[in-house]
Structure formats: C-alpha cells, structure tokens
Amino acid sequence: MTADTLEQLFATAAAGLFSLLVDPSVVRPAWQRTVTAEAGDAVGLLIAFLNELLFVHESEDWLMASAAVTSLSPTRVQAVVTGETIDPARHQLRHHIKAVTYHRARVTQTARGWEAMVIVDV
Amino acid sequence: MMHPLIQLDDYRWEIPTSFQAGMRVPGIIFASKTLVEAIIRDKAYEQVANTACLPGIVKAAYAMPDIHFGYGFPIGGVVATDVRSGVVSPGGVGFDINCGVRLVATRLRREEIAPKVPALIDALYRAVPTGVGSEGALKLSPEEERSVLRRGARWVVERGMGTADDLAHTEAGGCLADADPDAVSAKAYERGRRQLGTVGSGNHFIELQYVDRIYDETVAAVLGLTEGLVTLMIHSGSRGLGHQVCTDYLATMDRVMARYGIELPDRQLACVPIASPEGRAYLGAMRAAANFAWANRQCLMHRSEETLLQALNASPRDAGFRLIYDVAHNIVKIEDHVVDGQTRRLAVHRKGATRAFPPHHPELPPDYQEIGQPVIIPGDMGRYSFLLTGTAHGMAEAFGSSCHGAGRMMSRSAALKATRGRAVADELRRQGVTVRGATMNTVREEVPEAYKDVAEVVDVVAHAGIAAIVARLKPMGVIKG
Numbered sequence: 001m002t003a004d005t006l007e008q009l010f011a012t013a014a015a016g017l018f019s020l021l022v023d024p025s026v027v028r029p030a031w032q033r034t035v036t037a038e039a040g041d042a043v044g045l046l047i048a049f050l051n052e053l054l055f056v057h058e059s060e061d062w063l064m065a066s067a068a069v070t071s072l073s074p075t076r077v078q079a080v081v082t083g084e085t086i087d088p089a090r091h092q093l094r095h096h097i098k099a100v101t102y103h104r105a106r107v108t109q110t111a112r113g114w115e116a117m118v119i120v121d122v
Numbered sequence: 123m124m125h126p127l128i129q130l131d132d133y134r135w136e137i138p139t140s141f142q143a144g145m146r147v148p149g150i151i152f153a154s155k156t157l158v159e160a161i162i163r164d165k166a167y168e169q170v171a172n173t174a175c176l177p178g179i180v181k182a183a184y185a186m187p188d189i190h191f192g193y194g195f196p197i198g199g200v201v202a203t204d205v206r207s208g209v210v211s212p213g214g215v216g217f218d219i220n221c222g223v224r225l226v227a228t229r230l231r232r233e234e235i236a237p238k239v240p241a242l243i244d245a246l247y248r249a250v251p252t253g254v255g256s257e258g259a260l261k262l263s264p265e266e267e268r269s270v271l272r273r274g275a276r277w278v279v280e281r282g283m284g285t286a287d288d289l290a291h292t293e294a295g296g297c298l299a300d301a302d303p304d305a306v307s308a309k310a311y312e313r314g315r316r317q318l319g320t321v322g323s324g325n326h327f328i329e330l331q332y333v334d335r336i337y338d339e340t341v342a343a344v345l346g347l348t349e350g351l352v353t354l355m356i357h358s359g360s361r362g363l364g365h366q367v368c369t370d371y372l373a374t375m376d377r378v379m380a381r382y383g384i385e386l387p388d389r390q391l392a393c394v395p396i397a398s399p400e401g402r403a404y405l406g407a408m409r410a411a412a413n414f415a416w417a418n419r420q421c422l423m424h425r426s427e428e429t430l431l432q433a434l435n436a437s438p439r440d441a442g443f444r445l446i447y448d449v450a451h452n453i454v455k456i457e458d459h460v461v462d463g464q465t466r467r468l469a470v471h472r473k474g475a476t477r478a479f480p481p482h483h484p485e486l487p488p489d490y491q492e493i494g495q496p497v498i499i500p501g502d503m504g505r506y507s508f509l510l511t512g513t514a515h516g517m518a519e520a521f522g523s524s525c526h527g528a529g530r531m532m533s534r535s536a537a538l539k540a541t542r543g544r545a546v547a548d549e550l551r552r553q554g555v556t557v558r559g560a561t562m563n564t565v566r567e568e569v570p571e572a573y574k575d576v577a578e579v580v581d582v583v584a585h586a587g588i589a590a591i592v593a594r595l596k597p598m599g600v601i602k603g
Contacts, residue, residue, distance in 0.1 A: 039373065039376075039377070040376070040377050043389075044373065044376055044377070047373075048373060051369050051373075055309050055312075055313070055366065058313055058362050059309070059312045059313055059362075092561065093561070094561070094563060095323070095534075095563075096322065096323035096324060096603075098217040098218060098365040099217050099365050099368065099369045100369075101193040101194070101390050102193075102194070102372060102376060102388075102389035102390040102392065103192075103193035103194050103388060103389075103390040104388070105389065119193065121193055121217050122324060122534060
C-alpha cells in the first residue's frame with residue numbers, strides 16, 4: 001500500500017482490508033462511527049487499527065464503506081468510518097479474516113510519501 | 123538450490139545452529155526426500171531456525187512433514203520451552219487456539235448410507251452453521267460464556283449434549299484446568315458470544331467418511347473399527363474468541379518484550395517469560411479459549427448426530443455414535459518430558475502439530491492404555507484422511523508430537539486461479555464425494571490439488587516412528603465453512 005500521507009495510508013489500508021472481505025462497490029455508507037486504536041509505534045498502530053476494524057466487523061456483522069483518519073499521533077489513531085450491516089442478499093463475503101499479523105509488517109516513509117505492508121491470516 | 127539442511131537419515135533433516143546467529147538449539151525437520159524439496163522451495167526452514175532462537179527452548183525446534191510457511195512460526199512446528207527459564211509465545215499456538223479434530227465412529231455401513239449421502243450432507247448443511255459470520259445454535263449470556271471458558275466440553279455435556287464417555291475420549295477431558303476467564307478481553311467475549319456450535323470458515327469442515335483400509339488390525343479392533351464402517355470427522359476451533367485472544371496477547375507481548383530483554387528476528391514471534399505476569403495471563407486466556415474450542419466441537423458433534431439420526435430416521439442405538447478421540451493441533455500445554463535422562467516440565471507449543479502420546483501414558487483413558495493416543499490426520503476433501511496412534515519413540519524423539527494434516531501446497535489465491543472456470547463440486551461428485559460449501563470460493567480454495575498428498579505426510583511420520591498408522595478413511599460427503 002502507498003499513500004501521500006500517513007493518515008491516507010491508514011485509510012487505504014482499511015479499505016484494502018475490507019476489499020478482501022467483500023466487493024467494495026456493494027457496501028453503502030449507511031451509518032458512521034468512530035474507531036480508535038493505540039500502540040507503541042507506527043507498525044503496531046496500523047495493526048491495532050486494522051484489528052479494531054475486524055473486531056467491529058465480526059462482532060456487529062458490519063462492513064466498512066470508507067475511512068477517514070481524524071487524528072493521528074505516533075501512538076494513537078482515531079478515524080471516522082462509514083459502512084452498513086451485512087445483508088446476505090447483497091453482500092457475498094469472500095473470506096473470513098482471523099487477524100492482521102505482525103509477520104513482515106512494515107510502515108516506511110519514502111521520497112514520494114508512505115508505504116506499508118501487512119499480512120492477514122485467513 | 124542452496125540450503126542449510128543436513129540429512130540425518132531417510133526421514134530427518136537438521137538445521138545446524140551455525141545456520142543463523144541466535145539459534146540456541148538445532149532445528150529438526152521430519153521429511154522425505156520429495157517433501158523436503160517443497161520445504162526448501164518455500165523456505166519454511168528459515169522459520170524453523172527463527173523459532174530455535176526462542177529463550178529457554180529445549181533440545182530442538184521440530185518441524186513435521188506437513189510444515190509450510192506460516193506467520194512467524196511455521197505451520198507444523200513444535201517448540202518446547204522450560205517452564206522456569208523459557209518463554210511462551212502466542213504465535214507458537216496461532217490465531218485459532220485449539221483448532222483440532224474429532225473422529226466419531228458409528229455402527230452404520232458404507233453401503234447402507236451411500237445412496238443417502240447427498241441428502242445427509244444437505245441436512246447437515248442446513249442444521250450446522252458454517253462460513254463467514256455464521257451464527258451459532260447457542261447464544262451465550264456473559265455468565266454462560268464464562269462457564270464455557272472455565273469448563274470447556276464439560277459444560278456442554280452437563281447440558282445433555284453428550285456423555286461422560288465423550289469427555290474421557292477428548293484430550294485433557296475437554297477441559298484445561300487453570301483456565302482464567304478474567305484474562306480474556308471483553309472483545310474476545312463479544313466475538314465468542316454467538317459462535318458456540320459453529321464450524322467457521324477456511325479449512326474447517328464436517329465430513330462423512332468410511333474406513334477404507336485397516337493397517338493395524340489389533341489397534342483397529344480395540345477402537346472398534348472395521349473396513350466399510352462409517353465415521354464422522356469434525357475440524358474446527360475456538361472461532362473469533364480464540365483469534366481475539368491471540369491478537370490481544372500478541373499486542374501485549376510486542377509492547378513488553380523489550381522490557382524482558384528479548385529480541386527476535388520476527389515480531390510475530392513475540393513472547394515473554396512463562397513466569398512473568400503477561401506470560402501467566404496469556405496461558406490462562408489460552409486455556410480458556412482452548413476450552414471454548416472443545417465445547418464448540420462437542421456442540422458440533424451433538425448437532426451433527428441429532429441431524430443424522432433424524433435424516434436417517436434411525437435410533438441412537440442403530441447409529442451407535444461413539445467418539446474415538448478429539449485432539450488439538452494448535453495449543454501450548456505444560457507437560458513432563460524426559461530430556462537427557464531427566465524429567466523436565468516444559469511448555470510444549472504445537473502449531474499445526476498433533477499431540478501423539480504413547481501407550482501407558484497417564485493422560486490416556488483406560489481403554490487406550492495399550493494402544494496409545496489416537497492421532498487424527500485430516501487430508502483434503504477428495505482423497506483420504508488417516509488415523510494413527512502415538513508411540514514411545516515419538517515421545518522420546520519429538521515431545522510426543524506428530525503431523526496435523528496434508529499441508530497446503532498452493533495458497534488460497536493460487537488455488538482460485540488454478541480452478542478458474544471449473545466446477546470443483548461437480549468434479550468431486552463424480553468421484554463419489556458430495557460437497558457443500560458456504561461459498562463457491564471456499565470449495566475452490568480447498569480443491570484437493572491445493573494440498574500435499576496426506577499419505578506422503580503420514581508415511582514419513584510412520585517411517586520416522588513418531589506415530590503408527592491404524593486406518594485410512596475416505597470421504598463420502600463434506601460441509602465446508
């Protein structure tokens with residue numbers, strides 16, 4: 001994943017995660033909520049953020065349509081995410097994701113912006 | 123291709139400690155010449171070497187012939203650490219805590235049920251929740267969920283869904299003592315609340331099979347198995363609850379690991395001393411999640427049996443359901459093992475490896491004292507699965523451990539690519555296997571050719587002497603998550 005800013009990188013990663021779960025074009029931004037995560041460094045924070053979204057997905061049968069990071073510090077992220085409850089008639093789920101792993105995970109600043117890689121366990 | 127493996131004999135390969143800085147013990151991989159080629163190709167041996175760096179590791183980092191590249195730890199690895207000086211690692215267990223398999227024998231014959239298999243599989247598919255976000259037959263109140271975490275399969279049996287005999291034939295009696303429901307996060311409770319009695323997705327399944335070949339008549343007789351007898355195999359784990367416990371403790375350990383002076387080649391190997399507050403908390407939570415998994419498989423078995431009885435219009439006596447054994451293949455257990463002539467208490471991490479205790483082990487039920495612990499090795503849904511038993515040699519050689527399955531050869535996306543445009547379910551039907559999957563993708567991702575031939579895997583285990591083959595089981599129908 002690449003993005004111009006770290007905030008955009010988090011949003012791109014969240015969208016990427018949900019694109020593994022379902023075709024993004026069929027998810028409506030029916031309602032929004034705030035999601036926060038904390039960790040010791042950028043890699044840990046990205047993983048914690050994505051795992052938080054997976055938790056909401058599984059505990060509330062929720063699918064994400066969009067994410068916008070509203071505040072970001074080295075150890076804390078807050079985002080406003082939109083989405084809707086799973087409707088089996090419209091949402092054909094592609095996978096079950098157990099978790100986002102630390103395996104080979106990285107977040108790096110490049111000349112052009114930010115780059116990250118995470119591997120998920122399906 | 124260049125690799126560090128030194129061949130010890132026909133079925134064992136060593137990674138010497140000189141391969142990588144920080145290795146405290148050598149790595150030992152059980153594999154044939156053919157299987158080792160795949161292991162070299164996907165570089166899974168590098169992960170075995172990484173696990174050999176864990177503080178307090180004893181004797182060697184082991185890998186089973188079905189080893190493949192995992193996250194941090196390889197899948198198919200066994201790592202034993204000293205309880206006083208060693209570490210515990212959530213990555214050494216994996217996200218699906220106490221993923222495992224149970225095998226149920228019946229009194230039914232293959233010929234009697236063969237024509238009814240499609241109807242039976244449809245009935246199972248309707249009755250047992252499978253797939254992504256599948257909702258359970260049981261919804262738990264917070265108090266009930268705490269009891270499940272503390273009591274495991276016992277909780278289910280106490281509610282009339284099973285017998286004392288089921289518990290006697292489940293690893294650890296289906297309930298690990300010292301589970302700590304308070305060490306499990308609110309998020310994990312939330313994820314588990316609606317998932318007891320669900321198969322889940324991925325490679326989890328419920329399969330109707332028959333015994334198609336007996337390798338050891340004496341052991342098979344003790345187990346009451348004869349050729350043509352119908353069996354039921356269930357593969358599932360602790361579902362979202364276990365995934366969340368692993369996620370939570372990986373984050374905790376990642377944060378505090380440096381405080382204990384631990385540095386490792388991969389963050390997914392995160393670990394802390396067993397005796398530390400975080401180590402004790404993880405073990406308590408892991409046991410609680412393991413208990414949830416045993417409760418889950420007990421529920422799945424009960425629901426499956428009920429469904430089959432109804433669909434067959436048979437009495438429990440006619441069907442004669444009888445649990446052969448239930449065994450975990452993603453777990454860390456505190457066990458006593460003899461190392462260099464001394465009995466030591468160890469935390470044995472088995473990730474994609476099955477416990478395989480020998481005859482006369484005190485943890486085995488009386489009826490299995492002479493034959494050793496049944497070891498259940500599922501294969502792919504097209505070919506066959508195997509039943510083995512543990513051996514004294516395996517106890518001495520690999521902390522009483524064996525392989526856990528066929529091992530993937532193709533990633534899920536590679537399998538989808540390879541099967542594009544193919545009707546895998548129809549192909550399997552022509553081979554006599556009825557399959558129902560939650561999605562078309564599940565069936566294609568689980569296509570038999572995505573897996574190694576499990577016969578090759580168990581062959582290595584048998585030749586290396588770490589378990590003995592008892593019987594081969596062929597699939598007739600399967601429901602996939």
